Structures are given as structure tokens and as C-alpha cells.
Amino acid sequence: MYNYDIVVVGGGPAGLAAAIEARKNGVRNILVVERDRELGGILNQCIHNGFGLHIFKEELTGPEYAERFIDEFHRLEIEYKLDTMVLNITEDKTMKLVSSEYGLMHVKAKAIILAMGCRERTRGAINIPGTRPAGIFSAGTAQRFVNMEGYMPGKKVVILGSGDIGLIMARTMVWEGAKVSAVVELMPYSGGLTRNIVQCLEDFDIPLLLNHTIINIKGDERLEGVTVAEVDSSKKAIKSTEKFFECDTLLLSVGLIPENELSINAGIELDRKTGGAVVNESMETSVAGIFACGNVLHVHDLVDWVTEESRKTGKSAAKYVYEQPSEGGRTIETIAEEGISYIVPHEIRTKKVEDKIDIYLRVDNIYEDVILLIKTDSKIIKRIKKKHLAPGEMESVSISIEDIISGGAKLTVEIEKGGQ
């Protein structure tokens, strides 16, 4: 049995930032476990720029952003194991790890930070009818093939889903010499950033078909084409709008799911909405001493927010290791009301917050000129005017602990319409 103060599961942006922050807060005995052959996680395949505007005040590519953290991680001489999988975590924080180099290892940790990230939803998750030919990839898999491994998935491409990965992959495929016929989006709006719609689709005259979906896949050995149709307000395909697109490749960018199998086995309570753990103000899960941050907690749109959240988590884990347990004070529940799809963290213990707490939230639709209303019970503590809110753009709100203490047992966030 190996003993560590903190074991971090995952060496991507969340794991790196959490481990670095824990070390800076005095924890010597840290282990980071990464299943890939290198640190950096998904950033290594996100070769486009736009990362780091909040954290570094400059625009970096994904690999550049990762390398800054990897360099600092090595300077701090934090221990890590590559090509190593965590197989199991128990509630008493013993872990089973496996790698071809070390075989099976048993590890006991005082605290664990879950930073496993997320994975892509697949064709199976969205049930597209049709045959099962080769040529259907999740967009992120195709991204790794093209940008890292040097394989080209195909020549004539249709993309389903207009989240940022789908948009970025449209441009990547064009630059690599493929033709992208269309990006198909079920919703009436794109889930991606405007900048990506302009620079990845409009620049190359790629049509974005909103309110459309794929209703059939055709092909025997290899994909031959897909049938696209417009949907009505209840998301049912309209028969008369069916159109066949010839293609040899279909990329799916239809959402991300936090990868929480280890968390479930450890008995950690999950939030059905985020797919991640239920956490308190310290990013601690329902199992004391097990923390979660980054995309395994909730899917972020900007890595900068992952870094910010993970630093906070690393600091909390360090406190957990070194400080005597203290009284948490009153527990306030955060509640997503009208127009809000979720809030993280789920609980705030009043005595664990120094002066203010940042809450992260997403809205359930596109809103223009509204007010974000933050209340404790019926008392309004904050009214924030918002010109534009979209499900694809996470919002963060800073709330003073004074306001929370003086209020009730619930902190609610809602959208007040017509708030000019």
C-alpha cells in the first residue's frame, strides 16, 4: 500500500491546476494519475487559439495553455504516473491503480481530487436510425486523429451538432482538404461561440442548418450519405423537408458527459442535471475528503474557468489534509429557478467562506435584456442586468458572504424577463 496526502485523478487542465495549487498550499506528498502517455489532457488536441484570455490575459492555443501548467507542475516536482488507470475508489479513500509498468497498485490517500474530465456523447446516445457503416466519428475523436495522430477521417463531411467542437472541426476538415457540406443543429440556435460560427463556418460558406436533424444514415461498408430534415417545435422531423446529403464521414458533436464511473463506485452523490458530483463551496463531494473539479464536475465552455475552479479545489483539499475539522456553520442550498438550468456549488456552508463565494450557472435558453435575480428566500441580494445570456456560455456570479448569512436557508437564482 502506497500512502499519499492527495491523489489527483487526471492530468488535464483541472488535475494540473489542482495539484499545483495544493503544492503551493504546502502539501508535499501528491500523486497525479494520468491514463494517457502525456500530461495536458484534451488541450493537446485543441490546437486552435482563444484559450487563456482570463487567466493569462493573452490568447493561447490549447497546447500552449497546457504547456504553461505542465512546466510549472514539473518545476514544483510533483509526482505523477502516466499510462496509469484508476480502477476503483472506495469511500475510505483507498484506490486501485493499474499500469503496464507498475502492475496493480493499492494507494491510500488522505484526500482525493477527481479531475477525470468528460467524454463525448455517441450515436448510441442520440439514437440516429439507419445502418452502421464506417465513417461515423465523434468530433473529438476525429480531432485527435487529425491534429495528433495524423489520420484523415474522410473527404466529404457532414457534422451533426454546432457546439464549439463541431464548429472547430468544420474548419479543421476544410483546412485539411475535405469538403464540409453542412453543420446540422437540432436547436434553433448554435451552442457554440459566435466567433467560431464566423471563423469556422461563414469564412468557408458552410451552411448551418438550425432546427434540423439527421433522420437516416445510409451506407453498407462505408457511409454513403445522411438524410437531413427540418424539425417542428416539438422536435419531430417534417417529412416534406427531407434532403439527402452525400458524404463519407459524419462527425457528431452532440454533447459531453462528465466521466463519473469512479465517483459512482465511491458512493458519491451525483446531480442529474450536470452529470457531475453534488459539491459544497469547497468543491467537496458528498464523501468527505473527495473533491471534484473541471469537466468531471460540470462541462465548462472555457478552460480558464476550469483553471479557476480547480485552483480553488486544490486549496480546499490542502486545507482538508492539514487543518483540524472545524464547524461548517449553517448550510445554504443553491436552487436554480426560472430560466436557470443548474448552479454549482450545490451547498454553501457559511463558516467555510472567507468573504465572498463565486457561483457558476447556466441558463436554459437564449435571453436578451433580462435581469439575473439572486435571492435568499424572498430577499433580493443581487440584480444583474444581462444583455445576452445563452446556454453555451457559463455565467459566474460573486456573492458576498454577509448577504448569504443574513438571509434564509436557500439561495435562489432566476431570470426576470422584461427587465429594462
Next chain:
Amino acid sequence: MRQTITCIACPLGCRVEVEEKSQGEKKYLISGHKCIRGEKYAIEEITNPTRVLTYTVKIRNANLSRLPIKTDGVIAKGLLFSCIEEIDKIELQAPIRIGDVIIENVLNTGVDIVASRSMNAIKI
């Protein structure tokens, strides 16, 4: 001439209409934007649209077969594909350090193509 441009200065994504005037003090008539940044972006996008190119180049003797690279500044949008052609001619050998210049002054733009990550040579 009239063109519609989606502004990317902020997440609002205003549809900005730009009309070129043949005479008069202001050369362009701009509408649909909600702030001054929209006006600036629209004029730039009409007169001289620029982009950063992020792409990959072949690499040998490394664990991966592609190295990510970028233009170390913006280049004219119209030059993107010619720039890609130049990069496709190259094959690198690991090791490479982040920031290493891969092509100097690509297509006489005054902009370099640089490595956007480090890549070690495979240990044999």
C-alpha cells in the same frame, strides 16, 4: 455595395450592415451594431480581414505524427490556404521546443510560423 457581417467582438454577435459610400465624409455607412467595437470590427472585416492560422505539420521521431503550429500574429484571410500549402511541404524532426520558428516570414507577411508545443524525441 452592401454587406452584412457578424460581429465577434463580444458574445452578442450583432449583425452589422456595412454600406460603402462612393462620396461624402464617411466612406462607410454602418448600422445594426450596438457599440463602437462593432463599427471598428466591421470596417476591418470589409477592408482587410485577418486571421490567426492554427494548423499542424508532419513530425518524425516523436510519439505523435503531427506537431501543432500557429502564425505568430494575424495574416490576411485570403492567404490562409497558400500558407497551408507552404506548411504542408515541411517535415520536421523531433525534438522541437515551443516557440521554435518553423517558417520565417511566411509568404512575405512579416509573420512567422511557430511551434505551439514542445515535442521530445522518442527515446530508443
